[in-house]
Amino acid sequence: MTIKIENLTLSYGDSVAVRNLSLEIEQGEALVLLGQSGCGKTSTMRCIAGLETPDEGRISVDGEVLFDADRGVNRPSHKRNIGMVFQSYAIWPHMTVFENVAFPLRMKKLPKAEVARRVEEAITVVGLDGFAERGASMLSGGQMQRVALARSIVMEPSVMLLDEPLSNLDARLRHRLRTDLRELQHRLGLTAVYVTHDQEEALALADHIAMMQFGRIVQIGRPDEIYGRPLSASIADFLGVANIIPVRPLDARSVGFEGTDIGIQVEPYDDRAGELRACIRAEDILLGDDAPAESANTLEGEIVAREFLGATATFRVRIAPGVELDVFGTKQQANRTREGERVRVHLPVEAIQVLPTEAPELAEHVREGAA
Ligand SMILES: Nc1ncnc2c1ncn2[C@@H]1O[C@H](COP(=O)(O)OP(=O)(O)OP(=O)(O)O)[C@@H](O)[C@H]1O
Ligand SMILES: [Mg+2]
Structure with a gap:
């Protein structure tokens, strides 16, 4: 899926979080948004996912318009087939790991056997084998984060938005999951937008990096270009x-x-x-x-x-x-x-x-x- 964002502006009251931002992400590409805290990364992702209503601009996926301020188009979030792993992952504490991950599939009323197979697979990918029946409230922060990740990949969405999905994990696990994510993204041909504060993670995961400052993209390029030739x-x-x-x-x-x-x-x-x-x-x-x-x-x-x-x-x-x-x-x-x-x-x-x-x-x- 190709994501095209044109002249996107989002404000919260008087403060502008995203300023006239334009960006194109190719099919199968991993784009990393990089920039200091508060520069508008999460806000941009929330606009793509349909969780915020921008003031201006247009968002389309594969030529299909999801949002257009001028024409009053705003497709609801659940009809966008976009998976999102949030920075503050929300999982349901009263459910088991299995139920958490199965939730979106059950909502889609998929056959029981298929649900079981896909959930097991997703749980394995994030390294939580053996935790399926554990209550979600009895997990560590990093484990909860992986449940959130599994719940998102189980949907096999065509676009994945990942907002610091690995931030609570130790270095070894983060390294392993980042390689797994990359492999999964290639295998499923996912188009992914990724946010991370970890520079090494950004360089390792990205096909392109977009540097954001004050709600704008100030530089975009391949990791080696951004690393070797910063513009400012x-x-x-x-x-x-x-x-x-x-x-x-x-x-x-x-x-x-x-x-x-x-x-x-x-x-x-x-x-x-x-x-x-x-x-x-x-x-x-x-x-x-x-x-x-x-x-x-x-x-x-x-x-x-x-x-x-x-x-x-x-x-x-x-x-x-x-x-x-x-x-x-x-x-x-x-x-x-x-x-x-x-x-x-x-x-x-x-x-x-x-x-x-x-x-x-x-x-x-x-x-x-x-x-
Ligand atoms: N719900 C909200 N209401 C008002 N202002 C908000 C809201 N959410 C974010 N902002 C403001 O919008 C700006 C961009 O926030 P955003 O969450 O997109 O930053 P970010 O780049 O994701 O930062 P971080 O790296 O800390 O997660 C910030 O100045 C923030 O304070
Ligand atoms: Mg953020």
Whole structure:
């Protein structure tokens, strides 16, 4: 099923949760909505599911219009064949796991044997074998979440909306379920919209990632594109880029750290974008002997902090007053380096991105102060 959203706007009273959002999701595709808390992810999903009435816009699935504000079309939620796993999963505490999962199938009056088969299957997929007869109120949070997930996949909907379906699970189970979900989605040819706060989960599950800020989509692309080429410093920040440093343009291929006379070479950048930031991941910076001595982008600084992380370590290196870089190092480097020591760091040109603070379309919005 192809989902097409055009110019969707949803407000709750005076506050606008989704702003003129347009998005297309291809048949069989998994799209991940990524963005900070309150940016409108759940609201967007609720509009697709038919649980909110948008102020404006159009939503269609496979060319069939489910919602159209102009034409007054609004198909009720239960007639949309869309499965949704909520962030706050609602399961019925007075029913067993089996009954919870069977509920939507019984509503459809499917034959008993088929219900049993499909429920067993779904319970296995989410790893709850042996729990079928357990009362739902006697489950852990993560188990309840998996019941909610099973109840949604048992319907074999053509579109699945998953709002942080794995957030309450431990790392191992989350990893396993995320692989299972991906496999299930491919096997059933499901079109899925997924919300997660977990960056790794987003990168692993998504065919495309849509970055949301303030109710808008500010960037959309394949995981490697979003990860490698964020459009703004605030997106880079959200994606875990540790070093985001205010810079001023020097010439077409170099910038200077604000408040210092230190310049570095960079790839060509757009200097019309207003305030600029040099963005560089901690793991891309070379430290100590790894940093080539004779290079424009090799700087010297003092280690001001050191954090041992087991296999690796993070160092904070002060290059100048007010300019500090987070740098990943090995545990060997952590062992032989002390706070207060002077070290070399090297910033590879290709690892630095000079970006505007905000994505262009958002910059205007932020200036308006309408956030
Ligand atoms: N029922 C509601 N009534 C009023 N405002 C709401 C309601 N639901 C959400 N909002 C507001 O709309 C905005 C978007 O909320 P939404 O739940 O879509 O965010 P989200 O991106 O899902 O965040 P999170 O990652 O925290 O779940 C927020 O500012 C929120 O406070
Ligand atoms: Mg939410």
